[in-house]
Amino acid sequence: MRRRWLTLAGTGLAALGLLRSFRRVEVVGPSMRPTLEPGDRLVVVSPPLGPCPWPDPGAVVAVRDPRRPSRVLVKRVVAVDRRSGTIEVAGDDPSHSSDSRTFGAVPRSSMVGLAVYRYAPRDRSGPLGVPAEYHRDPDDKP
Numbered sequence: 001m002r003r004r005w006l007t008l009a010g011t012g013l014a015a016l017g018l019l020r021s022f023r024r025v026e027v028v029g030p031s032m033r034p035t036l037e038p039g040d041r042l043v044v045v046s047p048p049l050g051p052c053p054w055p056d057p058g059a060v061v062a063v064r065d066p067r068r069p070s071r072v073l074v075k076r077v078v079a080v081d082r083r084s085g086t087i088e089v090a091g092d093d094p095s096h097s098s099d100s101r102t103f104g105a106v107p108r109s110s111m112v113g114l115a116v117y118r119y120a121p122r123d124r125s126g127p128l129g130v131p132a133e134y135h136r137d138p139d140d141k142p
Helices: 002-019
Strands: 022-026 041-045 060-064 072-081 086-090 111-120
Antiparallel strands (some): 022 041, 041 111
């Protein structure tokens, strides 16, 4: 009986951890136009335990604003520096974006998660891809 209870408790904790790995975020402001519009709602995925994995350049991420940590920003990753443990983020519309050009690179630990899907508005819903300019031919030298 005790073993069954421990199994159920472990399963419940694992399910709770999985539920916490998904977060809903709403885009506020025009900084990510034309990719994302104000009011777009996104699913952001993060691991239930430990830091977020390193994002690839071009990915859309949610990060804590280094000036106001209670605020979450949705930005595109433009550079990753594993040595310093930071990522540089920018909005797709530089004239309307406050990003790493303003506040510098952010620590990976400030990353809330990877934006993977727009679920609203319904007519614009779908997976968030990486723009072609971020795809590199494996034969190209960096």
